[in-house]
Amino acid sequence: MIIDFISIKKGILLTGIFSISTFAFAQIGINTATPHSTLDIEGSIEANRVAGIQAPRLTLAALTAKISSLYGANQIGALIYITNVSGGDRTGQRVNISSPGYYYFDGSFWQNLGIPEPKVLSGDIKYSVVETDHDGWYLMNGRTVASLPANLRPIAQKLGFTNNLPDTRDRFLKTKTGTEAVGVIGGTNTFTIAEANLPNLNLSGSFSGTSASGGASHTHTFSGTSASGGSAHNHTFSGTSASGGAAHTHTLSSIASGNGGAAHTHPFSGTSSNTGNHTHTYLAPPRATTKDRGPLVSKVSVDVPTNNQIDAAGAHTHTFSATSSNNAHTHTYSGNAASTSHTHAYDGTSTSTAHNHTFSTTSESSGAHNHTLSGNANFPLGGSGIALSNRSAYLVVNAYVYLGQ
Incomplete structure (x- = not known):
């Protein structure tokens, strides 16, 4: 059937021709006598x-x-041209209509005939600066699944959100590992460096300074032997050893040997003191006696030694001073020397050949003092352990999941 719109002058004639063609099962050509398709x-x-x-x-x-139910399976392939998108909404079948242009119906959605927009599926995620739910997209803010529209709850549960949607506030999204479950939240926005996080390095350096005590008394214990180098040497000393006032005893037993056999002297000088009565026994000089010898000699004088004792009525002292000299000899002594509070005064020089002195004792300090030291040491890093921010520079947006209308 050929239709020549140029030869048609009346609309009634055109209507009649199309009415006739309704019953004709043939291809229709416009401005052509040999149509090659339905139209x-x-x-x-x-x-x-x-x-x-x-x-x-x-x-x-x-x-x-228009009512959305107008378009269904029977309208697959329907073609329209959208001239303006400033009004209406982009929900349901119209979710992909974002700009003017040709759109065809695919049975579920209107698709752009030019550059098709990706089809949106349930479970798709996007970031947006939009503040609230829109066009089937629902903000992931930890809300309960029960708060969603009833027809969307099965979709959310099918996606694995049994009780709540994920709370993505102050979080970023990451791809799950093989062992992680979808929707699991972890990590932190700050962290504190621990010693285990630091490199295994020794920070070495030198120091020199003075270590001061705090003022309390303390002691240093030492023990050892001081040896001379082999040649004779002298120890010069001068001082007074004082007891604390209470009576005490010195026990001694030893032998002091002389110096190699050479003659030597012991100088001494002092006063012996006695605090009570005592006696001195002495031998008195001879005295003369008279004895009758007969008529020729009337009297004879005879010297007779006599022992006498004199009692001292009280305390007194004896002062003595002498020097004893002799060749090599030894002094043996053994016993206890007891006294009340007293002192020993000494002044002199002792001479000897090479010998050792063994000592072990404690020196005590009565107050604050300093120790000067120098050497090498490892230094602590210091710091107060303030938590560090784990964020880079950021732009705040919202994360949405698509659940549909």
């Missing part, structure tokens, strides 16, 4: 005539006003 339109070659086909033109607001 084959050949453009007009006249310069003053417009060629082309225009699909139904609608705004997004007009399409939104």
Whole structure:
């Protein structure tokens, strides 16, 4: 069947022709006698005539006003042209209509005939600066699944959100490992460096200074032997050893040997003191006695030694001073020397050949003093352990999951 729009002058005639063609099971050609498809339109070659086909033109607001159930399986392939997207909404079948252009219906959604937009599926995630739920996208803020629309709860549960949607606030999203479960939240925004996080390095250095005590008395214990180098040497001393006032005893037993056999002397000088009565026994000089010898000698004088004792009525002292000299000899002594508070005064020089002195004792300090030291040591790093921020520079957005309408 051939339709020549140029020869048609009346609309009634055109209507009649299309009415007849309804019952004709043949291909239709427009401006062609040999159509090659169900409808084959050949453009007009006249310069003053417009060629082309225009699909139904609608705004997004007009399409939104239509009942969504109008479009179903029987409308697959339907073609429209959206002229304006400022009104209406992008929900349900219209979710992909974002700009003016040709759209065709695929049975579920209107798809852009030019550059198709990716099809949105349940469980898809996106970031957005939008503040609230929109177009099937639901903010992941830890809300309960029970708070979602009833028809979307099974979808959320199928995605693995049994009780709550994930709370992505102040978090970033990461791909799960083989052992992690979807929706698990971990990590922290700050951390504190522990010793185990530091490199295994020794920070060495030198120091020199003075260590001061705090003032309390303390002692140093030492023990050892001081040896002379082999040659004779002298120890010069001068001082007084005082007892603390209480009576005490010195026990001694030893033999002091002389110096190699050479003659030597012991000088001494002092006073012996006695605090009570005592006696001195002495031998008195001879005295003369008279004895009758007969008529020739009337009297004879005879010297007779006599022992006498004199009692001292009280305490007194004896002062003595002497020097004893002799060749090599020894002094043996053994016993106890007891006294009340007293002192020993000495002044002199002792001479000897090479010998050792063994000592072990404690020296006590009565107050604060200093120790000067120098050497090497490891130094602590110091610091107060303030937690560090684990964030890089950031832009705040919201994370949404698509659950549908």
